[in-house]
Amino acid sequence: MCQRTFNAHALSTVHYKILENNKRNRKRKIIKRCRAMVQQTVQGPSAAYAKEMERLSAKESLLLAFKDAGGFEALIAGKTTEMQCIDVNERIVSLERLNPTPRPTTSPYLEGRWSFEWFGSGSPGLFAARFLFERFPPALANLSKLDMVIKDEYANIAANMKLLNLIESSFILSTRLSIEGPMRMKEEYVEGIFESPKIYEETIPQQLRSAFVQAASTVQQLPVSIRDAMASGFKIPLGGTYQRLFLISYLDEEVLIIRDTAGVPEVLTRLDPALLPMVETITEYES
Known part of the structure; x- marks a missing residue:
């Protein structure tokens, strides 16, 4: 009788200890989960904030580099030095790796009015600018601005020049844009318009x-x-004469960076305020 009582008591004690150990283990797991959740909550926003600050700093650094290099006026006139070019390109690469827009070709940010800050030899912006720039002596004319308007799958690049600060002349190059992928687009020349002075x-x-x-x-x-x-004005049909492929390597509400097939970058800054989209529109494209 005593033996049975002892065995029952021993089993009860062992069972109680097992239950207590299970409770402690559950508590430890809950505490670990809570700590992990707290760490994620603290580290997540902090990492995102740090990355955003890095992006804004890289963008500001690039815009300052454009000013130091003399802007697109110096670029067209061939006055930009090799050191200035490599400095600008280094800052372009630094900003591109922080691109906040994964599908720029279908982003609402793409449409709007942009100003050219930097461009390469195959750029339609450079073509439009040189069309005017090479026809007038530098002493008599100056390139006042070079803009691009993107709307409804078309882009109009306008080069504006002033002669003796009295006469303003413009050449507008119209191109058609088509989406080839999340980052890739094709551009085809449509026509050039030499506006009346x-x-x-x-x-x-x-x-x-x-x-x-x-x-x-x-x-x-x-x-x-x-x-x-x-x-x-005087219109020049250009359909089928020229087309090119390019990648949008960076896009936000203020800056657009494009690279052609040779990898040469074009950088544009927005002239009109961008509409802040809640959700990006997704458009079908051919792979």
């Missing part, structure tokens, strides 16, 4: 005012069809 009357010297008024009066006497043709 614009003369700002308030900037004309007093001694030339009478000649300007007489010339304007003569133009008004021309047939309507000729005046309309002069107003709309």
Whole structure:
């Protein structure tokens, strides 16, 4: 009888110890899980914040490098040094690795008005700029701006030049864009438009005012069809003459970086405020 009582008591004690050990193990697991969750909560936002600060710093560094290199005016005139070029390219690579947009070809950020800051030899922006730049002596003309508007799968690149600070002349190159992948696009030239020069009357010297008024009066006497043709500019069909493939290696609300098949970068900065999309639109593309 005593033996049975002892065995029952021993078994009860062992069972109790097993239950207690199981409880302790469960508590330890819960504590470990809580610690892991706390560490993830603390480390996650901190790492994301650090990466974002690194991206903003890299972008600011690149924009400063453009200014130090003289901007696109120096680039077109051939005044950019090798040291400035390698410095800009190094900063471009640093920013590209922090690209926040995984599918830039279908991102709403892509559309809008952009200004060229840096471009390579195959760029349509360089083509449009040199079309004007090579036709006028540097002493008489200066390239005032080079912009691009992307909208509804088309891009219009406009090179604007001022002659003697009196006459503004523009050449607009229209291209068609098609999506080839998440980062890859194809660009085809459509047409070039050499716009009629614009003369700002308030900037004309007093001694030339009478000649300007007489010339304007003569133009008004021309047939309507000729005046309309002069107003709309001179169009050059370019369909099928040139096309190129390029990659969008970086895109955010302020900066766009493109690389052609040779790997030469083009960098553009946004001129109009970007709409902040909640969700990026996904468009079908051919692989």
